[in-house]
Amino acid sequence: MKKSTVKKLLVAMLSFAMIFAMAACGGGSSEGEEASSEGAAGALKIFNSKMEIQDVFESDLASAYEAEAGVPVEVYYSSDTVAAHLSTKYASKDPYAVNMVDEKDLYSLAKEYGADMSDMDWVKDTNYAVSVDGKVVGYPVCVEARGIIYNATAIENTLGEKFDPASIKTLDDFKALLDKLVAAGMETPTSVMKEDWSLGAHYLAQFIEEREDVDGYVASLKAGEAKVIEDPKFNALMDTFDVLKDYSMWKGQEGSAERELSEQALAEGKIAFMFGGNWDFAMMKDFDYTGGAGMMPVPQNLEDDYTGKLVGGGSKYFYVDASEGTSAETQQAAKDFLAWFASSDTAHKFVSETCGMVSPFGSNTVTCTDDLGASVKGFADADMLIPNYPGFPDDHYSVIGAEMQKYLAGQCTREELATAIENYWKAQA
Amino acid sequence: MNRNTFSYKLRQILMFAGPGTILFFAVVVVPFIYGLYLTFTSWDGVSAHKPFVGFANYAAAFSDGAYWVALGRTAIYSIFAVVFINILAFALAYLVTSGVKGQNFFRAGFFVPNLIGGIVLGYIWKFVFNRAYVAIASAITGGMAISPLSTTGGAMFCLIFVSVWQYAGYMMLIYVAGFMSVSDSLKEAAMIDGCTPSQAMRNVTIPLMRSSFVQCIFLSITRCFVVYDVNLSLTKGEPFNTSVLAAMHVYNQAFTYKNYGLGQAEALILFIVCAAVGITQVMIGKKGEVEA
Numbered sequence: 001m002k003k004s005t006v007k008k009l010l011v012a013m014l015s016f017a018m019i020f021a022m023a024a025c026g027g028g029s030s031e032g033e034e035a036s037s038e039g040a041a042g043a044l045k046i047f048n049s050k051m052e053i054q055d056v057f058e059s060d061l062a063s064a065y066e067a068e069a070g071v072p073v074e075v076y077y078s079s080d081t082v083a084a085h086l087s088t089k090y091a092s093k094d095p096y097a098v099n100m101v102d103e104k105d106l107y108s109l110a111k112e113y114g115a116d117m118s119d120m121d122w123v124k125d126t127n128y129a130v131s132v133d134g135k136v137v138g139y140p141v142c143v144e145a146r147g148i149i150y151n152a153t154a155i156e157n158t159l160g161e162k163f164d165p166a167s168i169k170t171l172d173d174f175k176a177l178l179d180k181l182v183a184a185g186m187e188t189p190t191s192v193m194k195e196d197w198s199l200g201a202h203y204l205a206q207f208i209e210e211r212e213d214v215d216g217y218v219a220s221l222k223a224g225e226a227k228v229i230e231d232p233k234f235n236a237l238m239d240t241f242d243v244l245k246d247y248s249m250w251k252g253q254e255g256s257a258e259r260e261l262s263e264q265a266l267a268e269g270k271i272a273f274m275f276g277g278n279w280d281f282a283m284m285k286d287f288d289y290t291g292g293a294g295m296m297p298v299p300q301n302l303e304d305d306y307t308g309k310l311v312g313g314g315s316k317y318f319y320v321d322a323s324e325g326t327s328a329e330t331q332q333a334a335k336d337f338l339a340w341f342a343s344s345d346t347a348h349k350f351v352s353e354t355c356g357m358v359s360p361f362g363s364n365t366v367t368c369t370d371d372l373g374a375s376v377k378g379f380a381d382a383d384m385l386i387p388n389y390p391g392f393p394d395d396h397y398s399v400i401g402a403e404m405q406k407y408l409a410g411q412c413t414r415e416e417l418a419t420a421i422e423n424y425w426k427a428q429a
Numbered sequence: 430m431n432r433n434t435f436s437y438k439l440r441q442i443l444m445f446a447g448p449g450t451i452l453f454f455a456v457v458v459v460p461f462i463y464g465l466y467l468t469f470t471s472w473d474g475v476s477a478h479k480p481f482v483g484f485a486n487y488a489a490a491f492s493d494g495a496y497w498v499a500l501g502r503t504a505i506y507s508i509f510a511v512v513f514i515n516i517l518a519f520a521l522a523y524l525v526t527s528g529v530k531g532q533n534f535f536r537a538g539f540f541v542p543n544l545i546g547g548i549v550l551g552y553i554w555k556f557v558f559n560r561a562y563v564a565i566a567s568a569i570t571g572g573m574a575i576s577p578l579s580t581t582g583g584a585m586f587c588l589i590f591v592s593v594w595q596y597a598g599y600m601m602l603i604y605v606a607g608f609m610s611v612s613d614s615l616k617e618a619a620m621i622d623g624c625t626p627s628q629a630m631r632n633v634t635i636p637l638m639r640s641s642f643v644q645c646i647f648l649s650i651t652r653c654f655v656v657y658d659v660n661l662s663l664t665k666g667e668p669f670n671t672s673v674l675a676a677m678h679v680y681n682q683a684f685t686y687k688n689y690g691l692g693q694a695e696a697l698i699l700f701i702v703c704a705a706v707g708i709t710q711v712m713i714g715k716k717g718e719v720e721a
Binding site for chain 2: 081083084086087105108109112194196252255256258323393394398399402403406409411
């Protein structure tokens with residue numbers, strides 16, 4: 001062979017190697033290995049967006065379903081934002097058959113791509129199915145609720161008497177108990193998180209959610225008619241917020257309130273109360289957890305239909321893809337899987353025991369292994385949950401959360417907060 | 430073999446420039462043009478439909494107060510960061526080329542922060558500001574110190590501080606190369622002619638290093654204008670969204686608030702601002718460049 005031919009060959013090989021190496025890099029970095037969905041032929045592709053259950057979903061549940069129904073299942077997870085990840089799957093015409101999304105995403109994704117599941121049996125077994133345009137498209141995965149998390153063990157150890165969360169009905173009851181705890185040596189019995197989603201989307205949102213005609217109230221906010229500062233619900237909740245803030249372990253340094261440290265203090269019994277939700281248990285159980293945690297409603301000096309209830313409902317939702325990327329057989333296989341997931345004993349145990357989630361299905365009577373979840377299940381079974389309002393704009397938590405952060409840090413008054421809320425809604429009109 | 434034919438030349442060009450050009454088109458030019466198209470739609474980032482809305486997104490971008498506040502904040506952040514990065518980088522470069530003992534070790538040491546990714550770096554410094562600083566300051570003053578990240582000015586200070594720490598070592602390398610390119614004989618000649626060391630630095634070394642300054646300032650400006658990773662992991666826009674820089678606002682607009690078209694339009698404006706500032710600076714800088 002001539003020398004120049006060898007050289008040419010080498011150069012050609014090198015340049016091809018470069019292209020392939022770079023193409024490989026490009027493919028790898030945009031989607032993690034776990035998110036590539038070229039699986040075995042015929043397998044049902046499920047997208048899971050609850051990171052904490054990915055391992056058991058893949059190992060326990062997928063194999064159990066294959067053993068029982070004979071259909072192989074592949075479970076995928078992506079660290080990307082749910083909507084962003086799924087939109088790339090749609091763009092590449094390779095959607096998952098079953099997709100786990102947040103309720104908000106149902107109104108954009110499932111509205112367009114979701115299969116109608118109205119006639120399925122599980123719909124009658126739950127209060128949390130979501131309909132869009134008159135069709136049931138959202139299949140609830142679990143129930144989550146927010147309220148005050150208490151640590152009964154910490155309270156009982158400090159006061160030396162039994163704690164009954166049902167005895168705390170009003171803010172006055174709550175304050176009296178906090179004073180007793182302080183007197184008995186627990187200097188700062190509460191905590192408030194500073195996260196905008198907690199303050200804006202979870203705490204403040206309650207004043208809109210806890211009323212008869214939520215849509216009507218939102219409409220009057222948009223029209224600039226509602227006076228937030230005169231609203232009794234707003235004031236009742238903010239009075240409670242002031243108390244939580246006054247007795248907080250972060251008093252004076254509210255801006256540094258780190259979520260993990262609050263959860264740790266609550267789990268270890270250094271504080272007794274914190275506003276949060278049953279998802280906080282996943283973190284709490286990893287510390288030196290004293291046991292005895294539970295959820296109770298946010299106590300308010302305002303008695304109405306919502307007293308004694310938590311705010312919550314379905315948290316993650318499955319929808320079945322009905323776009324052209326999923327064949328009719330695959331859609332049926334996906335529906336069969338969901339029917340099995342709602343009714344089989346294996347799935348019930350998986351949801352309540354293995355994952356410690358609160359099942360949205362009445363037929364699931366397996367006890368939830370998660371303390372806060374068990375507490376929420378009690379409220380759910382007694383029909384004591386106030387539904388989440390799904391109509392908040394996407395930037396609500398961030399904009400209003402920032403205003404709440406200001407209020408938390410003492411940088412604005414309640415009147416200024418109320419005005420900011422009114423202005424936000426007026427701009428949405 | 431005749432090396433003067435068209436086909437030979439074409440083959441040579443394809444072989445050497447082809448792969449790079451294809452990749453450049455695939456990952457830069459095509460997405461850019463597609464992005465440009467998306468600014469004329471009201472796409473939410475998810476739907477299969479991309480309704481055409483003309484210039485509505487640009488109108489919305491110009492009336493998005495939060496965006497312009499974020500852009501203004503980014504300009505302030507960039508001015509401070511660029512000035513301090515370059516002063517520090519120049520000082521460090523001077524130090525590690527002046528013949529101190531173990532200067533290679535110092536060069537490597539100052540460069541290391543640049544090897545840590547922005548996200549990790551943000552989390553490390555968040556810990557330092559939120560925990561270590563608070564614990565030490567509380568112990569010293571006996572009172573209860575608050576984290577600088579929880580105050581409006583403090584969060585911006587922290588962002589600038591961390592960026593300076595991250596980039597100074599990188600820019601230092603370019604300045605080191607600049608220092609090394611200035612021949613010792615020129616400095617010696619200046620000294621023999623009666624210059625003091627500081628006069629020789631001001632009148633001989635620095636003018637000859639002008640291209641290093643142009644490069645470093647260009648790199649630091651363009652990086653600061655589009656910073657996102659440190660912003661996300663260090664402050665996340667807190668407190669009360671007062672440390673949201675332009676790139677973070679654009680990301681939120683496109684992905685969190687699901688206004689993809691608007692976010693894309695704002696990104697384009699950010700790109701134009703950034704490019705204009707960068708190019709102006711390079712043109713001014715290049716004008717007075719001198720050759721030894």
